[in-house]
Amino acid sequence: MNCFFSCKRLRKTGTLPPVFCSAELQSPGNVLPNFLTLIISLCMLPFFSLNLSNLECISEWATLRMELGAKEKNQELYKPYTNGIIAKEPPSSLQQEIQELRGSANSLRSEPEFEMADIFYFCRRGVESIVDDEVTKRFSAQELKSWNLLTRSNYNFRHISLRLTVLWGLGILIRYGVLLPLRVTLAVTGICLLLVLTTLVAFLPNAELRSYLSEKVHLMCYRICVRALTAIITYHNRENKPKNGGICVANHTTPIDVIILANDGCYSLVGQVHGGLMGMVQRAMVKSSSHIWFERSEVKDRHLVAKRLGDHVADKTKQPILVFPEGTCINNTSVMMFKKGSFEIGCTVYPVAIKYDPRFGDAFWNSSKFGMVSYLLRMMSSWAIVCSVWYLPPMNREEGEDAVQFANRVKAAIAAQGGLVDLIWDGGLKRAKVKDVFKEEQQKLYSKVLVGDSEDQMEDKRSEDGTPEGDESSKDPAEGQ
């Protein structure tokens, strides 16, 4: 407790202790006023921005303690990622690897040739993917290098020191006793205001006044919601903000993405009609500004979806549509395949990259593990939600580019900006099985190695452009948005 203070006070005087918690406990007489100051200052926190450096101080201190503790016990603290069971080599094409296997110099053969040892190639790839694969780890929360005093991110529970446990206990008190109630109050206020005010605005006769007021109302309510989550957002390149008549695409990590983007501008949302509270909010929002809500049955009808999106976009007075082409929540370490539906409409696309800092609270929604309510409670009991939003320059579909290639181009731009891994795997693999088409591609590639390239020169050139995984991007089994 004392440490938290000394950091705050030192911040004000401009100096910072490197490892500050060797400070002695103050005498009991001074504790009470300090405690009160702590409570009062924490009460003010949701209304001013949270002093993040304090939290960073604490995490650094905690990491240092853990490192010292580990050194004392002569244990390894950080799991070395490179020290795996199999030394993984950089990916090369199936043909190349099999040639290496056989040690032959002649790459094109007319006679089918099989070596018993070809099996090792598949064997090795298979076992590598069992030890670590690119896809399944994207559907669970990212592991942190240093502990941020949240139980939920503590994977390797080990008692390091009493001080750390005390600090963790204090953290629990602060988070659940002080921050959570305040945040919940704010959130409830925000949602109520949204419902009431949007309904009120809908009664106004004058259309211009109505749209102006509805913008203001939406922005205000989203700002309250952002405060309720203590989301600290940094917007970059605001000159590229999406304009009317376009589609805004972003990578999807959590439903909170909507609040984060809508905090800075007004968008038309697209989604399924829900029941319950969400349904009420949806109906209220639609009264004062235009959003696109689909019935569950309509979602399957791609033409209907495309038509409604197209109509909305054609009307220049309507706000830009916000779309998440991945279709599902990914854990913010990578960007997965974009569904081509929204890229077929033919209007300007405004890409946005959102990157969360997991140290203060992991924002990823693991929908198989947590429902919406428990997810929101977890969000509101983390330290804070820190993220960066980059608005990328608008993109249009180029000549000779089809929707899939355009989608991949946008995806690559978003991944590059956000520092995320660009994957071609489908986010739908979270729940669905992978399609047999990909297995057949692998088989086809291998049979080319056996039989030779005599007939299929053209096809071969196309498939040789990338790794075996790269071939999957040309087959697009995805459904439209």
Add this chain to the structure above:
Amino acid sequence: LGGSCANLLLSHSQITRLYSRFTSLDKGENGTLSREDFQRIPELAINPLGDRIINAFFPEGEDQVNFRGFMRTLAHFRPIEDNEKSKNPTASEPLNSRTNKLLFAFRLYDLDRDDKISRDELLQVLRMMVGVNISDEQLGSIADRTIQEADTNGDNSISFNEFIKASFVLTLHTLL
């Protein structure tokens, strides 16, 4: 796990890494993996030999594999380190020696465990690897030629020793 660890020659950090991988694959959270848990890995599901590799993890006739079995099978693939060669020569051969790696691959072919790869078994694996892209006759002739080249004792099937000789060209250090 102490004793079996020494046999597997896995370091502490490798074991913790494998354990966290095991738990993340174990969706049912019952301490064992089933075949469906493996099939959930997309890169394994598209591997033509995926099913055979998965089978290698499961002991005879069982449908669940625990962490010890998981580690044991994966330990075959640890890269061979040079400093191990000078270690105790009387100790039993480590799991990831070249011979044991070859035995693992041999067992992928030899389904009925009779220590021989028959023409049928070879054809089965070939069919798995090429799918529908090669005709039966062509595949049959490939299989025949392979057996002809590798079979030295004339019993029209490939024994483990003949398999080792046929794979002689490989440098397993770089591959596995």
